[in-house]
Amino acid sequence: MPEARDIYGTAFKNGSVTAIARVTGANAAPIIAADIAAVRYSLFLLEDDPDSRQPVAGHHDVELSPAEVLFDSLQVDPLWTVDALGYNFRHTLDVRTHNAFAIGGRSYLLEYRLTPVSGQPIIVRFRIYAI
Numbered sequence: 001m002p003e004a005r006d007i008y009g010t011a012f013k014n015g016s017v018t019a020i021a022r023v024t025g026a027n028a029a030p031i032i033a034a035d036i037a038a039v040r041y042s043l044f045l046l047e048d049d050p051d052s053r054q055p056v057a058g059h060h061d062v063e064l065s066p067a068e069v070l071f072d073s074l075q076v077d078p079l080w081t082v083d084a085l086g087y088n089f090r091h092t093l094d095v096r097t098h099n100a101f102a103i104g105g106r107s108y109l110l111e112y113r114l115t116p117v118s119g120q121p122i123i124v125r126f127r128i129y130a131i
Contacts, residue, residue, distance in 0.1 A: 004123075006109075006125045006126065006127045007019075007021060007124075007125070007126045007127070008126070008127050008128075008129075009126060009127075009128050009129075010128065010129050010130070010131055011100070011101045011108075011128050011129075011130050011131070012101070012130070012131060013101055013102070013103070013104035013130050013131065014095070014099050014100075014101060014102060015095065015100075015101060016092060016093045016094070016095045016100060017092070017093055017100070017101075017110070017126070017128060018079065018090060018091070018092040018093075019089070019090070019091050019092075019093075019110060019112070019124075019126050020079055020080060020087045020089060020090045021087055021088075021089045021124050021126075022074065022082075022085065022086065022087045022088055022089070023070075023088060023089045023114070023122060023124055025116065025119065025122070026119055026120065030074060030088045031070065031088065031114070031116075031122070032070060032071070032072045032088070033066040033067045033070040033071075033072065034066075034072075034117075035116055035117060036066040036070060036114050036115065036116055036117065036122075037066070037115045037116065037117050038063070038066070038114075038115040039063070039064040039065070039066050039069055039070075039112060039113070039114050039115075040061055040062060040063050040064065040112070040113050041059070041061075041062050041064060041091070041110065041111065041112045041113070042055060042059065042060045042061050042062070042110075042111050043055070043056040043059035043060070043093070043100055043108055043109070043110050043111075044056065044108060044109045044111070045103065045106060045108055046106070046107045046108060046109055046127075053109060056098070056099075056100060056102075056108070057098055058097060058098025058099075059093065059098060059100055064091065066114075068091075069089055069090060069091045069112075070088055070089055071087075071088045071089075071090070072088075073088070074086030074087065074088055075087050075088065075090070089112075089124065091112070093110070101128065101130035103130060104130050104131060105130065105131075106129075106130055107127060107128070107129050107130075108127070108128045108129075108130065109125060109126070109127055109128075110125065110126040110127075110128055111123065111124075111125045111126075112124040112125070
């Protein structure tokens with residue numbers, strides 16, 4: 001079983017982030033857009049209590065097209081510094097209308113829920129510290 005873990009990063013206050021990851025399915029193979037029926041994301045401001053989180057306005061339960069965030073082959077470019085294999089998931093938060101990281105010095109949770117055509121939901125999470 002693949003290990004579940006948060007991906008850590010930083011963002012500038014009132015800035016954006018590009019979230020990238022290699023996401024695999026239950027068979028441990030990288031998923032592709034055709035494997036996924038729906039993608040939704042939410043951004044939360046985290047509190048000291050790990051179970052307490054506040055949704056960020058304009059970034060809660062937002063629907064994305066699987067084709068806009070998933071690649072059919074692994075990508076290797078300067079954004080990816082983890083290994084030589086690459087990533088298949090990329091999303092840049094749109095902050096033109098709603099700020100994402102309005103409070104500096106705080107942590108946020110960016111959570112993506114991918115609903116496969118068949119099988120269990122896939123959760124991809126990023127913990128982001130605003131500077």
